[in-house]
Amino acid sequence: MSFALGVVGAGQFAGSFAKLFKAHPGVSRVTATDLLPERAERLVRDLGLDGVEPDFDAMLASDVDAVMMFTQRWTHGPLVVRALRAGKHVYSAVPMAISREEIGAIIEAVEETGLTYMMGETSYYNPITVLARRKLAEGAFGRVFYAEGDYVHDMDHGFYDAYAYSGGEDWKRTASYPPLLYPTHAIGGVLGAWDAHAVSVSAIGIPDTRRDGVFDRTVSMFDNDFSNATALFEMAGGGSMRTNEFRRVGLARGVPESRFVFYGTEAILEQNSGGTFWHAKSPLEDLSEQVRPGKGGATDESVLAGVAPELLDSFVSGHAPVHDISDLPESFAGLPNGHEGSHHLLVHEFVTAVEQQRLPAVNAWVAARYTLPGIVAHESARRGGERLAVDDFGNPPG
Numbered sequence: 001m002s003f004a005l006g007v008v009g010a011g012q013f014a015g016s017f018a019k020l021f022k023a024h025p026g027v028s029r030v031t032a033t034d035l036l037p038e039r040a041e042r043l044v045r046d047l048g049l050d051g052v053e054p055d056f057d058a059m060l061a062s063d064v065d066a067v068m069m070f071t072q073r074w075t076h077g078p079l080v081v082r083a084l085r086a087g088k089h090v091y092s093a094v095p096m097a098i099s100r101e102e103i104g105a106i107i108e109a110v111e112e113t114g115l116t117y118m119m120g121e122t123s124y125y126n127p128i129t130v131l132a133r134r135k136l137a138e139g140a141f142g143r144v145f146y147a148e149g150d151y152v153h154d155m156d157h158g159f160y161d162a163y164a165y166s167g168g169e170d171w172k173r174t175a176s177y178p179p180l181l182y183p184t185h186a187i188g189g190v191l192g193a194w195d196a197h198a199v200s201v202s203a204i205g206i207p208d209t210r211r212d213g214v215f216d217r218t219v220s221m222f223d224n225d226f227s228n229a230t231a232l233f234e235m236a237g238g239g240s241m242r243t244n245e246f247r248r249v250g251l252a253r254g255v256p257e258s259r260f261v262f263y264g265t266e267a268i269l270e271q272n273s274g275g276t277f278w279h280a281k282s283p284l285e286d287l288s289e290q291v292r293p294g295k296g297g298a299t300d301e302s303v304l305a306g307v308a309p310e311l312l313d314s315f316v317s318g319h320a321p322v323h324d325i326s327d328l329p330e331s332f333a334g335l336p337n338g339h340e341g342s343h344h345l346l347v348h349e350f351v352t353a354v355e356q357q358r359l360p361a362v363n364a365w366v367a368a369r370y371t372l373p374g375i376v377a378h379e380s381a382r383r384g385g386e387r388l389a390v391d392d393f394g395n396p397p398g
């Protein structure tokens, strides 16, 4: 069985994934649409895809079985619901949505249609998360009681160009996107290993001071002036998780922007800028080589056309030794990968979930646990750190 897929949003990130979907033996045909038709046309031309649809409605009316939703980060919720209601499986870029209501509507649509929804959380296949998942399954941590997940991405590291490409003339309105509304790389990297979820949060938002019109509440479409934020979550079953979402930060180039630490009663897994270490009440073990992403296969200019030069590194990193790549199709060999080797694994997970009519790893219920805590944390920060309850949509039925 193979299925047809439509690309919705042919911007900077779409090419990397469209190329892999097109190469996957489970996908028969890939078409594309964008509000700016020339972007869809260029993507189709550069990647040898199978045609352009004039707009989102036409894409939903077409005979594609699935869509990959790669529109701007604050737009996914309503578009995903419309796609599901039109009978399409959905692969969505992060975040799932930006409000509790939008998340609830996606879960309801998945329940009622029985279609596959997957959030493409790159951190789920971050080598540190993969390693932590394995150590947790082995029981090597004892009881995990504390974890840290950070997404530390300085605006000067490619984001000015990326938002200008994304937002058009009004780009500063959108570049103020609240850091805690992009929580999934940090939280997803922790919960991709630790079987827990947040039940309450207190967060601190740090107002920006650069005064260049970005993170300015009078300009921001999100009424946001926080450029950095920290949240502390209480976890179900006991335990805590801390996340940092920083957009004004002097991080060195080439070190990981998503970073994780897991504390257990018997062991600690600790990633920092210098490497990754395992403590098990015995001499410190250096696991850095196991989690170091390799080269990303052929660097392919066709998928990177709109990408800001400073972001290129993260779009081409390859697999790490800790990744299990034994199931990947041969047709992926040598194709561009990215974000610590996660792209190939994400595409394969979605295609096989649709084929096998099974839940993907980051299904709607899991995606909600990666996303909603950040939304509530942002509200807490807006209320001066007030501790707020985080709802849970539970486990998937069945």
Ligand SMILES: NC(=O)c1ccc[n+]([C@@H]2O[C@H](COP(=O)([O-])OP(=O)(O)OC[C@H]3O[C@@H](n4cnc5c(N)ncnc54)[C@H](O)[C@@H]3O)[C@@H](O)[C@H]2O)c1
Pocket: 008, 009, 010, 011, 012, 013, 014, 033, 034, 035, 036, 039, 055, 056, 069, 070, 071, 072, 073, 074, 075, 079, 093, 094, 095, 120, 121, 122, 162, 165, 166, 167, 306, 339
């Ligand atoms: N590590 C990661 O997982 C990662 C990295 C980068 C980006 N992303 C996510 O990928 C998504 C896309 O990011 P990007 O940088 O490519 O954005 P982008 O702004 O470059 O591209 C988005 C495109 O969607 C189009 N669009 C918007 N609404 C549309 C609609 N209704 N119908 C058709 N087209 C529409 C826009 O015209 C634009 O060309 C974002 O949600 C972002 O959060 C994830």
